[in-house]
Amino acid sequence: MAAKQPTIAITMGDPSGVGPEIIVKSLNDKHIYETSHPFVVGDAKILKRALEVTNVELKVNSITKPEEAVYEYGIIDIIDLDLVSEDLPWGQVSPEAGNAAFRYLEKAISYANEGAIQGICTAPLNKEALHKAGHVYPGHTEILAELTNTKDFAMMLSAPGLRVIHATTHVGLMDAIKKNNAERQYTVIRLAHETLQKAGIESPRIAVCGINPHAGENGLFGNGEEEEKIIPAIEKAQAEGINVQGPLPADTLFFRAKRGDFDIVVAQYHDQGHGPIKVLGLEAGVNITVGLPTIRTSVDHGTAFDIAGKNIADELSLKEALRMAVELAPENES
Structure with missing residues (x-):
């Protein structure tokens, strides 16, 4: 056939x-x-x-x-x-x-x-x-x-050497933080896993960005957003066998992903994910809607x-x- x-x-x-x-x-x-x-x-x-x-x-x-x-x-x-x-x-x-x-x-x-x-x-x-x-x-x-x-969908961006999927997209920064929650985090992690599996990656390596500088640094920055909104979702996905790590500091994570440590990065808000993609190549970037x-x-x-x-x-x-x-x-x- x-x-x-x-x-x-x-x-x-x-x-x-x-x-x-x-x-x-x-x-x-x-x-x-x-x-x-x-x-x-x-x-x-x-x-x-x-x-x-x-x-x-x-x-x-x-x-x-x-x-x-x-x-x-x-x-x-x-x-x-x-x-x-x-x-x-x-x-x-x-x-x-x-x-x-x-x-x-x-x-x-x-x-x-x-x-x-x-x-x-x-x-x-x-x-x-x-x-x-x-x-x-x-x-x-x-x-x-x-x-x-x-109901469950997400924006994924692809550029040479880097894939990013977004927990939130076209909303203001304050709204993005407010709307973010553990359920949405888990959904996006699962969508990333399923999409890359369909593309032929058997066990996609997923990394999740923190919301705050240094991913909160154990409560030093922010108001516990990582502990409340991100960590429970990562633990749930890990328990299901999904290969996911985080939350990790965004200022170094995109470099690591481009280096080849991860197959996809979960970004928490629009500019956190769009910035690195567009630096790598605006002309060759692709926007993919995941979950449709x-x-x-x-x-x-x-x-x-x-x-x-x-x-x-x-x-x-x-x-x-x-x-x-x-x-x-x-x-x-x-």
Whole structure:
């Protein structure tokens, strides 16, 4: 039985941003079609405009469902939702673009829920545009979780030599500390363990960051957050045979993980985890939503309105996200 290439839906993201450009640049790589069946969910007119801007010579094939796609290098298959005007300006926040970005994702999720695809790869959306359109979510992750009825999920970031999974993400620092608790810690540790096992690591080595400097240093710093919120979760996971250590000081832990001591780090809040990843390689970073019924990967950068439409945007992060989606997609046989 030969493994089938996974079908991956690529959402255009905010059509005013760099998403359309990095999509056409990525799909100009023949290797993408040798490992997967990709199609785009977006607006065909915007995709054609991106082809003109980037001087990429590919054809656009508008379809109404994944089964109509040809999945052939040289042709970009696109579910054309026709949601934005032809003269939509590059690089500007607009409710029109924000709503379109939400609808592209919504359509891709519907295919995932139907079992028609094995993964979703998302180009960036703009949170301000999303909110102006009436879709008040912190970001992609929360939309995906709600539309797939997923309770336990987490954001995982990957860069060359380092993986990080977050206990909290898009909330203020004080709220992140307040909302953090032992139950959430355990859930994130378990999700990290299960995700890396599916990726082929038999016994993933997991390290958990402390919340306070020096992981509290036995109560010297903070108000006992490590003892209350982290240690019970680690002990519970260890009792179940999960290979996890911590809490460990964040100022040295990321160095140790990059050195190869650990397979993944549990970060306690947004900047604690995002900072090291982006220092290692903003262009090659990948954002992965863990715990969903289908794999979802994304670029680890924003809509870059300042360079949208100028053929400057680098597609490396999207290509890495596509590669990761293929790597983590469930195996299919024919």
